[in-house]
Amino acid sequence: MIFPSDRVTPGKRSLGSNGDETMTVGSVNVALIGADADGGDRARGFREFVEPEIPVLLRVAQGLTGSKPDAEDLVQETLIRAFKAIDQFDGAYARAWLLTILRNTNINMNRRQRPILLEDGLVWDSATPAFGTGHEASAEETAIDRSFSLEIQRGLKELDPRFREALILIDVQGLNYAECASVLGVPVGTVMSRLSRARKRLREYLVNTSALEGHSK
């Protein structure tokens, strides 16, 4: 993996020792919903694969709604709808499935569609070392990091909203192409095209402002 990533591994289905179908999501093996599990197993299995996705759902929801309370409401409604629709889940790409429900729920809640933005005023902690280095950042490095951070935020605002959304969902929020496509409701190929253009234009902005020249590796 070239970029650091916490991207989800697609779920894999298999037959368990008792012959029931099971599903592996990350390191969790759960009785597949829709098998002969009773209601308790159904709820428990659902919790096991959904709970690790709550932080991601909240981050994406905040991007969609622009508000922490609204984001929490949206995720809560998404969880309830997902639970009701669990029989439609095919056992693969759990996060993408949840993000599709999140997107549709947001639309169904008649929320005003807004472009996905980065939070204003984000500047990383001065104690955080420069890229890939293990030493404590000097005052000069910290100043350069802050300057680079501000230039990136300015560059993001210059992008076409469609391109910016793809870039934020993938590079900031860590979604993969399919998950991003689920949130935006577009094909994966469209995501790749928008992402490529977004990165190219952001890089051009940073080159033009000399931000990349001054930034340490």
Next chain:
Amino acid sequence: MMNPLFAMRCKLTTRRLQRYLDMDPDALLSEKELAQVRSHLVECERCTKSVDDYRRMNSALRRFGDAQQPDDLSVARLKAVLGDLNPRDL
């Protein structure tokens, strides 16, 4: 002036550069494509610089993501919602 053949190869590689950088499961390069990109990067200073810049950008953007972690209380409340889900309510 850049050799036209070299420019064409550069363009070809640039179109694959994002896939090379992401290694996304939906757009993995084949072994042959991967070898072509790596081979090209060895000889093309311009594309190597692009890769370096994109990696710096990606690291910076990731750090924005790290700074946007959701509120612990929100996560706890939503876990409680999960705990309250009951199949009899379906």
